[in-house]
Amino acid sequence: MIITLSIRLVSGMYAQTDWGCELEIEESSSLHDLHDAIQAAVGFDNDHMYSFFISSEESGAERLHFDGEEYSLDDSIGSLLPLPEGKKLFYWFDFGDDWIFQVSPSPQQPGEARPNRHYPFVVAESGSKPEQYKGYDPAAEPEW
Template sequence: MLITLSVRLESGMYAHHDWGCELDIDDQASLHDLHLAIQQAVHFDNDHLYAFFISRKTQGAERQLFDGEEFSHGASIASLFPLPAGKKLFYWFDFGDDWIFQVGKSRKRPKDAGPDAPYPRVSGESGTRPVQYEGYDPHAEPEW
């Protein structure tokens, strides 16, 4: 079954605007699959470490961190929900630039995948998508 997740940018080195999307994804997908789907949705290069954590807020010592191979490649997204009362799921990408996204389950009902539609896919988007490396031009000549 497909579920719809809401993904909202919370913070990051170049997070100057609000951004969010709705992401349709198989409820049996792993957190690693979700990581790849968010990377595709936000148009980032998949070139840094990442983790997921459950917490009341983005900062603080009470984070329940999921960064091991066993969890990120084994457990399904469906197994996380419902989250404990008052807790939220966060995706943390690039521990230097600290891109943090809140991930929540939409109230939309789960649905069957369409026969021709590729999943996961972005089914809605709002705000201004962030730029991963602001001011960086990969085609520019080095200034040596």
């Protein structure tokens, strides 16, 4: 089944504008797959560590857990849903620049995959994508 998730940028080192997207993904996809999908959607280099956590606010936990039960990045997205009341799923990328995204299930009911559509699929996007490394010029890097 295909589920729709709302991804919204909450904070980050260079987060100066609002950005979000609606993402269709297979509910059997792992959290690692969701990480890759968010990276592709926001246009970041996939070059840092990341984590997911469930909390009532974006500065909550440091790893994915709730009610004493821990989850791994191999767990499916569907296994986490529905979230406990009052809790939200967050994606934390780059522990130095602290990019935080809130991941919310859409009220839209899961459906069958559409023919000729490759998943994950960005259905809609709002705002402006943030610059991952504001002011960084890779051409200025010294050659060793």
